Amino acid sequence: MVTAPRTPRATRTSQPAALAYSTENCQVAAAMRVLGERGTLIVLREVFNGVRRFDDIQQHSGLARQVLSDRLARLVDHAILRRVPYRPEGGGRERHEYRLTDKGFDLYPVLAAVADWGRRYYAAPEGPPVELEHVGCGAVVHAALVCESGHRVEDPRAVTSRPGPGARPLDPASDAR
Incomplete structure (x- = not known):
């Protein structure tokens, strides 16, 4: 049986320089650990648009209450948002608005x-x-x-x-x- 000669496969002569470096301290990966969870950018969209109270954010974003609570807590923990107390009209218990920090505005x-x-x-x-x-x-x-x-x-x-x-x-x- 006679077979056709094989065409040599193209080989890469150089690899991207990035392959020579570790990604364990990558700034993109670190940022995504904070921002990459479902709904986080939506929460930030709301706050950037002036929607700052939990119930308003929840209603306007459509995020589940627990998801929103988790995302807000994470953004506060990372000093992207800060909690500012307020009392609703007509009294009631103290609540919080969420405001951007300088880190958040960035x-x-x-x-x-x-x-x-x-x-x-x-x-x-x-x-x-x-x-x-x-x-x-x-x-x-x-x-x-x-x-x-x-x-x-x-x-x-x-x-x-x-x-x-x-x-x-x-x-x-x-x-x-």
């Missing part, structure tokens, strides 16, 4: 980027139900990539990763990532 560009992405791929044909507006001029606000030298990066393919000061090279004897 998440606004993240929500703006998610909103832009959702607008591009999931908005209804007539457009998104909410737009972010620059109070100073009334124009719609979008998330943007800007380097530390002030250059606006239009194409995300023009960005690459590199080892930072906290990078930990992988131990060649272990395969742990």
